[in-house]
Amino acid sequence: MTTPQAGQLLELRDLRTHFYTQDGTVRAVDGVTFEIRDGQTLGVVGESGCGKSITAMSVLRLIERPGRVVGGQVLLRGKDLMEYSDTEMRDVRGNQISMIFQEPMTSLNPVYTCGDQIAEAVELHEAVNRRQAWARAVEMLAQVGIPEPARRAKQFPHQMSGGMRQRVMIAMALSTNPELLIADEPTTALDVTIQAQILELMKALRERNKMAIMLITHDLGVIAEMADEVVVMYGGKVMERADAMTIFERPHNPYTKGLLASIPRLGEKRERLEVIQGVVPNPLNLPTGCLFKRRCPYAMPVCDTAPPVRQVAPGHVSRCWLTPAGEPPRIGEDAPPELAEESAQELTVMAR
Amino acid sequence: MFSYIVRRTLQALPILFGVAVIVFMIVQLAPGSPIDRFRTPRISPAQLDALIRLYGLDQPILDQFVKWITAFVQVWRVDAWGYSFLDGQPVLNKVLERVPATVRLMGAALLTTIVLAVPIGVLAAVKQYSWTDKLITTLATIGYAIPSFILGLYLLYFGGVVLKAFPLFGMQSFGKSGDVADLIWHLVLPVASLAIQQIAGWARYMRSSMLEVLHQDYVRTAKAKGLPRSRVLGKHALRNAMIPIITLLGLSIPALLAGAAITETIFSYPGLGAMFVQSVTVRDYPTVLALTMVGGVTVVVGNLLADVLYGVVDPRIKY
Numbered sequence: 218m219t220t221p222q223a224g225q226l227l228e229l230r231d232l233r234t235h236f237y238t239q240d241g242t243v244r245a246v247d248g249v250t251f252e253i254r255d256g257q258t259l260g261v262v263g264e265s266g267c268g269k270s271i272t273a274m275s276v277l278r279l280i281e282r283p284g285r286v287v288g289g290q291v292l293l294r295g296k297d298l299m300e301y302s303d304t305e306m307r308d309v310r311g312n313q314i315s316m317i318f319q320e321p322m323t324s325l326n327p328v329y330t331c332g333d334q335i336a337e338a339v340e341l342h343e344a345v346n347r348r349q350a351w352a353r354a355v356e357m358l359a360q361v362g363i364p365e366p367a368r369r370a371k372q373f374p375h376q377m378s379g380g381m382r383q384r385v386m387i388a389m390a391l392s393t394n395p396e397l398l399i400a401d402e403p404t405t406a407l408d409v410t411i412q413a414q415i416l417e418l419m420k421a422l423r424e425r426n427k428m429a430i431m432l433i434t435h436d437l438g439v440i441a442e443m444a445d446e447v448v449v450m451y452g453g454k455v456m457e458r459a460d461a462m463t464i465f466e467r468p469h470n471p472y473t474k475g476l477l478a479s480i481p482r483l484g485e486k487r488e489r490l491e492v493i494q495g496v497v498p499n500p501l502n503l504p505t506g507c508l509f510k511r512r513c514p515y516a517m518p519v520c521d522t523a524p525p526v527r528q529v530a531p532g533h534v535s536r537c538w539l540t541p542a543g544e545p546p547r548i549g550e551d552a553p554p555e556l557a558e559e560s561a562q563e564l565t566v567m568a569r
Numbered sequence: 570m571f572s573y574i575v576r577r578t579l580q581a582l583p584i585l586f587g588v589a590v591i592v593f594m595i596v597q598l599a600p601g602s603p604i605d606r607f608r609t610p611r612i613s614p615a616q617l618d619a620l621i622r623l624y625g626l627d628q629p630i631l632d633q634f635v636k637w638i639t640a641f642v643q644v645w646r647v648d649a650w651g652y653s654f655l656d657g658q659p660v661l662n663k664v665l666e667r668v669p670a671t672v673r674l675m676g677a678a679l680l681t682t683i684v685l686a687v688p689i690g691v692l693a694a695v696k697q698y699s700w701t702d703k704l705i706t707t708l709a710t711i712g713y714a715i716p717s718f719i720l721g722l723y724l725l726y727f728g729g730v731v732l733k734a735f736p737l738f739g740m741q742s743f744g745k746s747g748d749v750a751d752l753i754w755h756l757v758l759p760v761a762s763l764a765i766q767q768i769a770g771w772a773r774y775m776r777s778s779m780l781e782v783l784h785q786d787y788v789r790t791a792k793a794k795g796l797p798r799s800r801v802l803g804k805h806a807l808r809n810a811m812i813p814i815i816t817l818l819g820l821s822i823p824a825l826l827a828g829a830a831i832t833e834t835i836f837s838y839p840g841l842g843a844m845f846v847q848s849v850t851v852r853d854y855p856t857v858l859a860l861t862m863v864g865g866v867t868v869v870v871g872n873l874l875a876d877v878l879y880g881v882v883d884p885r886i887k888y
Contacts, residue, residue, distance in 0.1 A: 277793055279789060279792055279793060307795045307796070307797060308795060309795070310792070310793055310794065310795035311793060311794035311795035311796075312795055315793070315794075316793040318786060318789070318790065318793075320786050323785065323786040323787065324786040324787055324789075324790045325787055325790065326787040326790070326791065326805050326809070327787070327809070327883070327884070327885055328808050328809055328812075328882070328883060328884060329804075329805075329808075330884075337794065337796070338794045338795070341794065341795055341796060342795060373884045373885065375884070375885045386790075389790075389794070
């Protein structure tokens with residue numbers, strides 16, 4: 218156990234979650250290190266299959282067979298969740314850390330009323346009786362902007378729209394005043410106007426409840442809207458990490474640059490959208506060295522060796538052989554062989 | 570809900586009429602005749618003709634059918650279902666007399682099935698691919714594959730003859746009328762023979778239904794909420810997993826009735842099943858017809874019950 222720094226809520230240290238399938242081991246999360254401070258919104262971006270959702274599930278220890286967290290630590294206020302008993306862990310879930318999911322249509326239980334499902338969480342984590350829990354559920358529905366909350370609480374999920382259901386999920390997640398909300402693609406399944414509403418709601422509730430958010434998305438627009446700091450993931454590893462402004466204006470990692478280039482911009486005329494060449498590598502057969510090298514326009518011979526995690530600027534780190542200035546490394550100076558694959562531990566140190 | 574039940578009941582009437590037509594035809598087409606059992610070397614052809622006329626078997630089939638069906642629906646009359654060719658007793662009375670025995674047998678079998686199969690299926694699902702799961706799945710396959718007439722004979726032989734632990738026949742011992750323990754003692758083997766196949770089928774179905782539900786997003790939500798495993802499984806998963814099982818309930822009731830025919834015969838249990846087998850053997854038309862219609866009604870009622878239960882368990886279904 219380590220003493221947490223003031224304001225430090227959650228710290229992931231070299232988290233590794235692997236899936237043991239018949240075809241081989243998939244390293245879905247492979248040495249992920251980052252931290253979230255109180256009240257901060259951390260965006261986690263990456264393509265499908267980059268391990269962002271698995272990272273979130275690992276934090277709450279919701280990984281099921283054939284997956285397993287095989288290494289690393291998840292420190293919540295300095296205490297490693299991986300060492301918690303199942304009972305202690307249940308007390309963290311839905312209480313200190315709540316989670317909302319991508320699919321509001323299927324994330325609520327169809328056979329219980331919305332009020333019942335919210336009240337259940339309240340009753341579980343707080344010393345209240347059934348009636349008080351129900352009152353809280355109605356109050357939460359009002360807070361997330363559902364009209365006629367008392368009537369809506371008695372309704373079943375199928376009687377509500379997708380946007381409404383995501384509001385119910387948010388109400389459920391926030392009903393116990395968590396310190397951290399993990400939102401896994403909270404707006405992906407919703408249409409654009411509803412997306413905007415849900416994001417506004419999350420922002421408002423973030424201010425009111427002073428909670429931190431770990432926002433997982435592949436939508437850089439959502440990141441721009443919400444995040445203070447951004448972690449870019451690829452192939453189960455953190456590729457780049459910086460504050461949101463830096464990520465958008467001075468990205469260092471070629472992967473981040475590729476992601477940014479593929480966003481269409483309003484008012485810009487383009488024949489074709491930029492894309493990142495190639496496809497995400499097969500997780501069962503990852504390339505040696507840099508995972509991105511086959512798709513990277515900057516790929517160099519040195520990329521066959523795993524790239525170091527470099528500090529580009531204070532609070533800005535990138536997993537790439539390119540120098541902080543974006544130059545190819547000079548072997549012997551910028552790229553001594555022993556620099557390869559620095560321990561993920563240092564990533565945090567440098568980020569501070 | 571009430572209007573739905575009324576509507577469904579009305580819809581059942583044409584179905585039952587169709588059942589009546591088919592049943593009547595099958596009985597007519599079946600080889601043999603009710604008067605066959607009177608054919609002895611000593612009976613004269615004139616006497617046989619008199620019997621045929623007595624039973625109305627000389628009339629056109631359509632007339633016979635109309636006569637039968639119009640009488641059949643007047644269940645408030647004792648002679649509505651005719652008189653048994655076997656003993657001349659009103660069929661309605663004979664059937665009613667035997668209903669409690671069969672209902673007791675079927676009810677006990679169904680209850681045993683639900684009480685055992687649901688937890689067994691859930692256990693297998695929760696411990697998927699474990700030894701427990703493999704054992705349950707294997708036993709269920711074997712249990713499902715054994716024909717009930719073989720199973721019944723084995724149970725009778727080992728339970729009654731070899732171990733002498735259970736009675737060989739009947740519903741109760743002589744002079745022990747009303748003794749509940751004695752009734753249950755007599756039920757053990759017949760219920761086992763009826764229920765084992767059902768338990769096997771239900772357990773496998775329950776397992777796959779539960780497995781499907783366990784991968785649903787709302788189960789993950791329930792876990793993420795911090796609910797203990799017992800609540801996740803018992804509240805959030807089980808109720809959803811039970812919804813498809815209700816179909817099985819609707820199908821099981823007629824299946825149990827059909828199974829009762831074999832089981833009751835093997836265990837000489839005085840219920841409708843044994844009576845049915847006997848009446849078919851002697852071509853007791855009125856009884857065969859009456860019991861087959863009872864079977865038809867059971868199928869319709871079983872399905873109706875399942876549909877009503879869907880509405881109770883699943884709030885997404887409204888009538």
